[in-house]
Amino acid sequence: MILKDKTFGVISLGCDKNRIDTEKMLSLLDFGKITQDISEANIIIVNSCAFLESSRKEAIETVLEVDGYRKKGKLEKIVLTGCLPERFIGELFDDLTEVDVFIGIKDYPRLIEGLERAYNGERVNFVKTVESFKSEKRVLTTPEHYAYLRIADGCNNKCTYCLIPSIRGKYRSEKMEDLIFEAKSLGKTEELILVAQDITRYGTDIYGEVKLVELIRKLSEIDDIKSIRLLYAYPDMITDELIDEIANNPKIVKYLDIPLQHADASVLKRMNRKGTGESYSKLIKKLRDRVDGIAIRSTFIAGFPGESEENFENLLSFIKNEKLFNAGFFAYSREEGTPAYRLPDQVDEDLKIKRVETLYEAQRKISAERNKSFIGKTFEVLTDGVDLEKQSFYGRAYFSAPDVDGVIYFTSKGEIKQGERYIVKITSADDYDLYGETL
Numbered sequence: 001m002i003l004k005d006k007t008f009g010v011i012s013l014g015c016d017k018n019r020i021d022t023e024k025m026l027s028l029l030d031f032g033k034i035t036q037d038i039s040e041a042n043i044i045i046v047n048s049c050a051f052l053e054s055s056r057k058e059a060i061e062t063v064l065e066v067d068g069y070r071k072k073g074k075l076e077k078i079v080l081t082g083c084l085p086e087r088f089i090g091e092l093f094d095d096l097t098e099v100d101v102f103i104g105i106k107d108y109p110r111l112i113e114g115l116e117r118a119y120n121g122e123r124v125n126f127v128k129t130v131e132s133f134k135s136e137k138r139v140l141t142t143p144e145h146y147a148y149l150r151i152a153d154g155c156n157n158k159c160t161y162c163l164i165p166s167i168r169g170k171y172r173s174e175k176m177e178d179l180i181f182e183a184k185s186l187g188k189t190e191e192l193i194l195v196a197q198d199i200t201r202y203g204t205d206i207y208g209e210v211k212l213v214e215l216i217r218k219l220s221e222i223d224d225i226k227s228i229r230l231l232y233a234y235p236d237m238i239t240d241e242l243i244d245e246i247a248n249n250p251k252i253v254k255y256l257d258i259p260l261q262h263a264d265a266s267v268l269k270r271m272n273r274k275g276t277g278e279s280y281s282k283l284i285k286k287l288r289d290r291v292d293g294i295a296i297r298s299t300f301i302a303g304f305p306g307e308s309e310e311n312f313e314n315l316l317s318f319i320k321n322e323k324l325f326n327a328g329f330f331a332y333s334r335e336e337g338t339p340a341y342r343l344p345d346q347v348d349e350d351l352k353i354k355r356v357e358t359l360y361e362a363q364r365k366i367s368a369e370r371n372k373s374f375i376g377k378t379f380e381v382l383t384d385g386v387d388l389e390k391q392s393f394y395g396r397a398y399f400s401a402p403d404v405d406g407v408i409y410f411t412s413k414g415e416i417k418q419g420e421r422y423i424v425k426i427t428s429a430d431d432y433d434l435y436g437e438t439l
Contacts, residue, residue: 002119003112007033007074009041011066012141013059014049016195016231016403018082019141020150022047025081025108026139034139038066039073043115048084051163052333059084060096067098077118079103079111087167089127102126105168106133136182143384145190145419146402149183150174151215152196157234159261160272160339161304161332164197171198173206176215183219190382190419191253192219193229193401200237210237213245220251229253229401235260235283236274247291253398255325256287257297263318264311267304270343277318284322295325295399302359303332303352305343312355319359323366326405329359364431367406371429378439381408381424383416392435395422406432414438 008029012022025047026034035041044066048059059080069075081103085092089102101114104127114124140147155164156171183192194216196202203211219228228251233242235258246252262268263277287294300315319327331352334341379397384407387394392409393416400406410424416438424436 002116003043004031006042006076007035007040009035009038009044010047010141011038011044011062012047013062014047014051014055014083016148016193017150017153017197018047018049020138020148020195021082021105021108023138023141024133024135025111026141027135027137028108028111029139039069041069042074043077043079044069044075045079045081048080048082050083050087050167052330053335054333056084056088063096063098077101077115079115081105081108081111083167085127087163089125093123093125097123100124104128104130106130108133108135134178136178136185138182138186140186142402143418145188145382145384146193147186147189147191148193148195149179149186149219150195151179151199151202151212155197156201157198158272160270160343161301161335163335163338166337168197171201171205173201173203173211175206176203176211176218179215180218180222183225184222186224188224188226190226190421191229192225192227193231194219195231198232198234198237199230200233200239200242210239213241216245216249216252220249225251227251227253229255231257231401233258235280238283238287243287243290246294254291254293255295255297255398255401257401258283260298261301262304262311262315263300264307264314267307267311267315270306270340271301271304272339277314281318281322284324293398297326297328297401297405298324299328299330300359301330301332302355303347305332305334305340305347306345307332307347307355316359316362319362320366323370324363325370325399326367327359327363328404329356329363331356368429368431371406371431371434374426374434375429376426378423378425379408380421381410382421383418385418395424397434406434408434408436410436410438412438 012019046062049055077100079101080099085102086104100118101124107126107130110126114126117124152173154169154171260280265276381395383395392411394407394409422438426434426436428435
């Protein structure tokens, strides 16, 4: 076998859902060595995102960068997989000649065949040649104490700005028994993070009704799973049953990521989003009233076509009034193939960036004020690692998800282990991160 003595390196770009694809793909490479040092790899696999123009640019720049290892490293072949070739293979194959093998989002079973052909002198395009890819096996790329579990793929919401349905297809829930098996196979997991483009619709396509709460309860029965975090809940599908489960299930982290995208009714209508700023405010109040201390995170788009100064001010007021725990802001990206691409009154790029900066400044002040109020308080912190530059450990309290939210840096006079939980007293704070010491 040509590949048995090869060393593989993997770069996974984009979202946590993409990371899961990477981990399942890696399970197919049970014959080679996987290295974290890209310069040592004979084969580099780039798993790409294509959601925004910026993510596509990042993927292509990554390919060009790693191609440099053909001369200064040990690189022999590059594989590009994921959403970018799935959606844009027609534009990529002839132009991106640095890539030896192109694989789409379901074509991973042909990865080895593609590489063998590449070593025999071919450039290979296997995009959209496999109807489905299913694997409960994974090679975790997260620290061992937490993992993601994708409960569904694709999306039916048809937001006018979004390419996901055209890349990932219609909403497809995973069977509950398969998810239970996969979760158990992860072993001891301090934090299991449920993800999907929209977790709140779980089960509607295969069971005829929402089954999210039932899934959560079955996962909670697994002794090795210590806590469960929920990401990406569509606001109009957050039911009283789900809220009660978050409030009353001790394994559920009191945190919810709800991508609201905007708060002005007219903009939301053009986005094909169900809701208004008023309905979102009512939902946030309900969650805060019924789930003690819940941390709500969201994302918002500035500069959507037709967004007037009044529309933007409505969004800015919403951010200032609701004081969400965490929020991310993005400038609208005009994506060809989406309905919003054809909308009139496209907003100037410089104005989009200015509006994003204004939103981030508003959220920075909210975060800074909240963090300051935490000084002197104690939190249970799940230790994620060591920051050598800061000479301290770091981890997350319940109000922080990996990679997207702030962390707590802390020192200790005793031994600290990654993946263990410690009580940390907060001694200082900056705009986004907290600092403390173990009690």
